[in-house]
Amino acid sequence: MGGIVDFDVCFPSATADIRDMHQVSGVSVADLAAITHTESFPVLADGETASGLAVRAASRLLERLGTDRSAVHEVIYTGSGEWDIPFWSPAAKVAGELGIRNAHCYELTNFCNAGLTAIRLAAESTGKRPGTYTLVLLGDRLSRMVDYGDPDSKALFNFGDAGAAVLLADDNPLFRVLHSAMRTDPGWADYYQGEWRDGRVVIRRGAHRRGLASAYVDNFTRLVDETLTVTGRTIGDVAWFLINQGDKGMHERLLTTLGIPAERSVFNYGRLGHMGGADTLIALDGLMEEKKLREGDLILLVTSAMGFSWGVTALEYSG
Secondary structure, three states: OOOEEEEEEEOOOEEEEEEHHHHHHHHOOOHHHHHHOOOOOOOHHHOOOOHHHHHHHHHHHHHHHOHHHHHEEEEEEOOOOOOOOOOOOOOHHHHHHHOOOOEEEEEEEOHHHHHHHHHHHHHHHOOOOOOEEEEEEEOOHHHHHOOOOOHHHHHHHEOOOOOEEEEOOOOOOEEEEEEEEEEEHHHHHOEEEEEEOOOOOEHHHOOOOOOOHHHHHHHHHHHHHHHHHHHHHOOOHHEEEEOOOHHHHHHHHHHHOOOOOOOHOOOOOOOOEEEEHHHHHHHHHHHHHOOOOOOOOOOEEEEEEEEEEEEEEEEEEOO
């Protein structure tokens, strides 16, 4: 199985501010702050696109590594499926912008779990094609699908935007993919749906149901146990536990349930919203910048998505 050679993350140029959300929604600033845990966070500006962020991240990544574009044999663009343009291939568009002409380009939809799903597939396939690369792109436009005029959607008001690019290969990866465990509970399939409103798709929640927070903890616990068993590790071996920044309370509850100290996780809630599928990569990038990683570190990337799907991907840092 291959691994991650390197990656890059790109933020948009605009910000969403909870005081503006309050003016539109009528929800109090205090209630909004309890959801976002920050006054503002990055979102797409007018005229800015998710695929454009992915191009910027990938271009920086490939230039930094000096990657031969002809050696990139697969380009996978991931997200919710609500792309910048309907009935369109962002994977092909980004590949063209990057000068990649010899790759199979396609999209993978699994919402905020899509990036790690693609990384799992890429790690499996690159191991069968030595000397080639797979480029995984993360580019969603979640903030553009939030209706700030709908108070019932306030749980989604922390949705931000970020682009990311991940290069995978079989040879000398920086992060070896050890295992990936994922599952979906179709009982929650209709809890959130898109709706056309004023020429755009907005996200609507169905009738409120209890139990989703517990489903998160139960499924993540199950997948962590499976991952540790397959890799022959224990919870004490987990150096870093990086999770989607969607719900701070659930994040803390899960750490307590698993017995992982908060110091072994990353909390970006004070400066960022839920940045889509890029959350765990943003956290990992921060650890690299702060030089907190050590050779042999076991890192769990813990992701979730509407649908509802949950995933745990185990990486080993090679230093």
